[in-house]
Amino acid sequence: MESITIKAGHGHAFRVDKGKRFRIITPKGQQSADFFAFSTDDIEDCLSPHHTWMPTRSLHPRVGDIFLSRRRNPMVEFIEDGADGLHDLLIAPCDSIRYEQFGEPGHRSCIGNLEEAMATLGCDVPAAPLAVNFFTNTVVEDGFMFNTPKEPVAKPGGYVVLEACMDLICAVSSCPYDLAGPGWAINSPDGPTEIVVELL
Numbered sequence: 001m002e003s004i005t006i007k008a009g010h011g012h013a014f015r016v017d018k019g020k021r022f023r024i025i026t027p028k029g030q031q032s033a034d035f036f037a038f039s040t041d042d043i044e045d046c047l048s049p050h051h052t053w054m055p056t057r058s059l060h061p062r063v064g065d066i067f068l069s070r071r072r073n074p075m076v077e078f079i080e081d082g083a084d085g086l087h088d089l090l091i092a093p094c095d096s097i098r099y100e101q102f103g104e105p106g107h108r109s110c111i112g113n114l115e116e117a118m119a120t121l122g123c124d125v126p127a128a129p130l131a132v133n134f135f136t137n138t139v140v141e142d143g144f145m146f147n148t149p150k151e152p153v154a155k156p157g158g159y160v161v162l163e164a165c166m167d168l169i170c171a172v173s174s175c176p177y178d179l180a181g182p183g184w185a186i187n188s189p190d191g192p193t194e195i196v197v198e199l200l
């Protein structure tokens with residue numbers, strides 16, 4: 001088994017062959033892991049939360065769900081949930097534009113992490129990729145979406161196990177969001193922490 005520790009607020013890209021499993025872990029808990037996936041055969045065919053939740057009829061991924069690509073191809077199966085269902089399909093990954101709007105130009109971002117990580121494999125990133133946000137708690141009530149600042153949050157050692165349904169290039173970002181926003185608690189108030197990826 002290969003284990004990779006992703007530094008707090010950074011990213012990592014890795015290849016996974018069809019049928020292989022991998023685990024994503026938040027060792028300290030309450031750390032959003034933005035998960036991206038791309039078909040090895042067609043980099044433009046990437047993971048799409050929007051195409052995924054239509055057939056599953058759930059805004060929160062559950063064990064047994066199949067994450068689809070934007071060409072509606074099965075990409076990843078959700079095998080095991082060790083984080084109590086605290087996962088999000090709604091929030092677009094943070095990017096440099098978002099932090100400029102917050103008055104924090106140059107702040108690290110999940111899209112920046114993705115681009116850095118994919119470059120290590122010699123891969124470009126297609127336009128506007130979206131992520132499944134593991135260990136991210138969002139609540140939808142009457143059509144309004146909340147990110148709750150209090151419990152429940154992903155516990156220390158929370159994890160998910162996923163299985164590749166096709167040959168994949170995957171990337172995980174330890175979301176670097178560390179700004180104080182009322183009603184928002186993406187990561188621990190003490191700041192971002194590391195994410196571990198185990199190739200099983």
Ligand SMILES: [Zn+2]
Binds near residue numbers: 034
């Ligand atoms: Zn982020």
